[in-house]
Amino acid sequence: MAQSKPAGSNRKLWGTLIGAAVGPIDTVILDLLGVSFEINGSDASWLIALYFGFSFAVLGYLIGSLMDARDREREQMRLLGEQRDLINQTRARLAQSEKLAALGQMATMIAHEVRNPLGVMRSSAQEIRDSALDDVNTRRASSFIISETDRLNRVIESILGFARPLEPRLDEVRVADLAERAILLAAEHPRARHSRVRLERGDDPLVEADADLITQVLLDLIANALEASPRGAEVRIDLRDDGEAVIGINDSGPGVAPELRDKIFEPFYTTNVNGTGLGLAVSRQVVTSHGGTLTVADTPAPGARFEIRLPRHSAVIAA
Ligand SMILES: Nc1ncnc2c1ncn2[C@@H]1O[C@H](COP(=O)(O)OP(=O)(O)OP(=O)(O)O)[C@@H](O)[C@H]1O
Ligand SMILES: [Mg+2]
Known part of the structure; x- marks a missing residue:
């Protein structure tokens, strides 16, 4: 410029x-x-x-x-x-908020129209499984129905969570504590068995944040990093204080091409077969509701770096 x-x-x-x-x-x-x-x-x-x-x-x-x-x-x-x-x-931003408004209406409709029949399907499948004690095939088929209805319910939950207005409950928290909690929870991720998530101890800024919401964001970003990384690779989290709290999540996957760096934050954009494409959209919404930013850093591939910036003592902007 x-x-x-x-x-x-x-x-x-x-x-x-x-x-x-x-x-x-x-x-x-x-x-x-x-x-x-x-x-x-x-x-x-x-x-x-x-x-x-x-x-x-x-x-x-x-x-x-x-x-x-x-x-x-x-x-x-x-x-x-x-x-x-x-x-x-x-x-x-306007296009995004129109999309979100439409999503809100759709989510409410789904909640009414789809959740109840799903519940009925699940309990019926459970009954069939419980009564077919000797029939292996029937038990396996009903288990499929149960796990798939559970997956659909999770998708609906994410959409509902996304459409619901966020009201963060703010407390003074140390970002290192949030990162440690997220790393502990990330151990449940299937990829975590072969990979390591390491917290690089630098600064430990104090922020005003909703600990549960920010931990969830970190968990989503770690999950993405694990999914993008080759087997056995390390995901590194670094913390910095440059007036704002900066949390970096670094992986050694293929990285994010410059032309996709905005697109990946759009709701429903996904390249994962089992993904909803809501992880990054929700995460950005959460961070924005704290008056912060979530971006993918401009680093050359291989590897991606997602960066969360949180103000240390700022008024919260409603999402
Ligand atoms: N660390 C990363 N490296 C490379 N690409 C990424 C990374 N994180 C996200 N992406 C890309 O952004 C897309 C959107 O991510 P997002 O978290 O929103 O959805 P998802 O991970 O596909 O689904 P879900 O979060 O529901 O499991 C991913 O499908 C992937 O293509
Ligand atoms: Mg994701």
Whole structure:
């Protein structure tokens, strides 16, 4: 991005001053070269110096004006670019909030129309399984129904959770404690058997946060990192305090291509067969409700780095 002209810089003034100085210097040089000016037999060098000084000052003024105008135009282009970026961002946020409103309505409908029949299906499948003591095939089939209805229920729960307005309950918490809790919970993840999640102890900032919500965000990000990493790889969490609390979740997977760095936060975007595509969307919503940000850092592949920034003592912005 172009740098703006330093305050107080005025090329017109400098052009005029330099021009005014060059004129007399020219006269001195001509004098040294033996060129003299006379009018009616008397020395007219001072008149020539004045003439050159004035002409060069005007020239300097014009060149300075042109350079000032060019700087102003550049500054205007830069401001225009910033405005355009802002409009694009607002447009994207608007599209996102329209999507969320539609999602809220859909979630309520699903809750009414789908959850109850699912409950009936599950309890019927359980009854069938309990009564078919000797029939292995029937027991296996009913177990499938039970586990699949459970999975559907989990999906519905996530959608409902996403559509529900967030009301974080704030406490003063240490981010290292949250990270440790999330690492402990991540041990349940199937990939955790072959991989290691390591907390790199750096700063340990204190934040005002809903411990449960932020732990859930960390857990989701660790799960994503484990899913993206090759078997046996390490997921590293680092903590920093640069006025804000910064939590980095780093993996050695394929990374996130620059053109996908916004897309992956959209609801339902997923490349995982069993994923809902809501993990990152919900996580960002939670972090935003704390007045923070969740982004994927601009690092070259391989590996991705997700960064949570939380203000240390800020008013909470409603999600
Ligand atoms: N650490 C990562 N490295 C590379 N790609 C990632 C990473 N984390 C997320 N992604 C990409 O972003 C997509 C969306 O992630 P998100 O957590 O929202 O959903 P999901 O993990 O697919 O599903 P769910 O969270 O419901 O299990 C993922 O499917 C994946 O393509
Ligand atoms: Mg996920």
